Amino acid sequence: MASAAETMSRSRVAVGCMQFLFSQAMEGELESLELCLERHIPPHDLAEVKRILYGGETRKLSLPAAALSSAQQRDFELQGYGFDAAPEQLRRPRIVRVGLVQNKIPLPTDTAVAVQVAALHKRIEEIVEVAAMCGVNIICFQEAWTMPFAFCTRERLPWTEFAESAEGGITTKFCQELAKKYDMVVVSPILERDEIHGGTLWNTAVVISNSGALLGKSRKNHIPRVGDFNESTYYMEGNTGHPVFQTQFGTIAVNICFGRHHPLNWLMYSLNGAEIIFNPSATIGTLSESLWPIEARNAAIANHCFTCPINRVGTEYYKNAFTSGDGGEAHHDLGHFYGSSYVAAPDGSRTPGLSRTRDGLLVVEMDLNLCRQVSDKWNFKVCGRHMVVGLMDLNCAVKSPGF
Numbered sequence: 001m002a003s004a005a006e007t008m009s010r011s012r013v014a015v016g017c018m019q020f021l022f023s024q025a026m027e028g029e030l031e032s033l034e035l036c037l038e039r040h041i042p043p044h045d046l047a048e049v050k051r052i053l054y055g056g057e058t059r060k061l062s063l064p065a066a067a068l069s070s071a072q073q074r075d076f077e078l079q080g081y082g083f084d085a086a087p088e089q090l091r092r093p094r095i096v097r098v099g100l101v102q103n104k105i106p107l108p109t110d111t112a113v114a115v116q117v118a119a120l121h122k123r124i125e126e127i128v129e130v131a132a133m134c135g136v137n138i139i140c141f142q143e144a145w146t147m148p149f150a151f152c153t154r155e156r157l158p159w160t161e162f163a164e165s166a167e168g169g170i171t172t173k174f175c176q177e178l179a180k181k182y183d184m185v186v187v188s189p190i191l192e193r194d195e196i197h198g199g200t201l202w203n204t205a206v207v208i209s210n211s212g213a214l215l216g217k218s219r220k221n222h223i224p225r226v227g228d229f230n231e232s233t234y235y236m237e238g239n240t241g242h243p244v245f246q247t248q249f250g251t252i253a254v255n256i257c258f259g260r261h262h263p264l265n266w267l268m269y270s271l272n273g274a275e276i277i278f279n280p281s282a283t284i285g286t287l288s289e290s291l292w293p294i295e296a297r298n299a300a301i302a303n304h305c306f307t308c309p310i311n312r313v314g315t316e317y318y319k320n321a322f323t324s325g326d327g328g329e330a331h332h333d334l335g336h337f338y339g340s341s342y343v344a345a346p347d348g349s350r351t352p353g354l355s356r357t358r359d360g361l362l363v364v365e366m367d368l369n370l371c372r373q374v375s376d377k378w379n380f381k382v383c384g385r386h387m388v389v390g391l392m393d394l395n396c397a398v399k400s401p402g403f
């Protein structure tokens with residue numbers, strides 16, 4: 001016969017699972033802004049609406065039938081778009097395909113840590129396989145992709161057990177295998193435990209070359225202290241500066257989630273040479289959805305580069321209730337992660353977003369020559385450089401008022 005404690009713990013797990021299934025099935029959320037526009041705007045106005053809202057209709061990529069049917073079987077959305085540049089006399093086009101992955105957590109948050117990580121690896125593996133069929137050269141996953149976004153709870157265990165070494169952890173090894181197998185650069189944002197520096201935690205993107213070699217890492221440099229985003233309970237602002245990574249397919253950088261609210265952050269990655277800046281995120285509708293279409297797109301315009309914001313999807317349920325420290329009721333979830341991953345180009349145009357509710361892979365082909373072409377036209381970065389020099393002067397003036 002089961003003891004009272006066993007019975008209680010079994011029924012708690014059952015309640016957790018039921019609530020998980022409930023939240024997965026009952027979101028009642030708008031599926032996507034674009035589908036809504038397409039459904040309700042008369043066809044003769046739609047092209048003009050898209051031109052005004054998105055900078056025109058982005059070229060649709062024709063993706064392999066096998067990829068489309070695999071995505072359908074595996075229950076995720078697959079969309080593909082292309083950005084072109086003008087032909088040049090001295091430079092060949094520099095065509096690259098990027099893949100953005102957004103996904104729900106496949107298991108309830110109270111499942112054993114190793115089982116959750118394995119399920120996420122499996123889910124990502126099946127999406128990456130489809131990305132490879134679509135000719136993706138660089139793929140990026142969502143922020144802290146190997147775990148639920150549990151920082152809202154402020155609990156230590158079991159969440160800190162999801163942290164791994166950026167250099168030798170099982171997730172980095174897994175991504176190195178994927179990179180080699182598919183000849184693909186992999187950007188893998190994880191919760192990092194830095195074992196050789198006191199076991200500290202960081203929110204880190206690991207960048208792996210298409211050969212499988214580790215190119216380096218970039219740590220989140222702005223940490224939210226807003227609503228239930230209690231991340232500074234676990235880690236502080238990163239200490240890796242604004243690194244860029246030279247890959248076979250272009251120079252890339254990773255500006256993790258909250259960093260997208262800071263225009264100077266994007267500017268620094270871009271001044272260091274980034275042509276594509278990924279922004280793996282975890283954010284919710286009530287907090288940031290009206291900012292989402294603006295910030296990364298504005299960064300692409302201001303810095304003459306491509307930007308790739310990625311957001312997770314779904315509602316993640318936690319067994320123990322937590323509060324927002326604002327006198328409100330204790331609750332069991334952070335809110336709805338609204339997906340809507342997209343790519344913005346330096347000329348200000350952008351792709352439609354992926355779904356607000358479904359797992360998805362966005363494949364985007366881009367000609368990196370567009371970055372310099374737009375830069376030569378608008379020259380925003382020349383003015384940006386003056387801004388940085390100006391700020392440095394200001395800093396000196398404050399430190400030594402007689403300056």
Ligand SMILES: NC(=O)NCCC(=O)O
Nearest residue numbers: 224229257258282283288
């Ligand atoms: N993950 C994260 O930094 N979220 C904060 C909320 C936001 O930046 O929209």
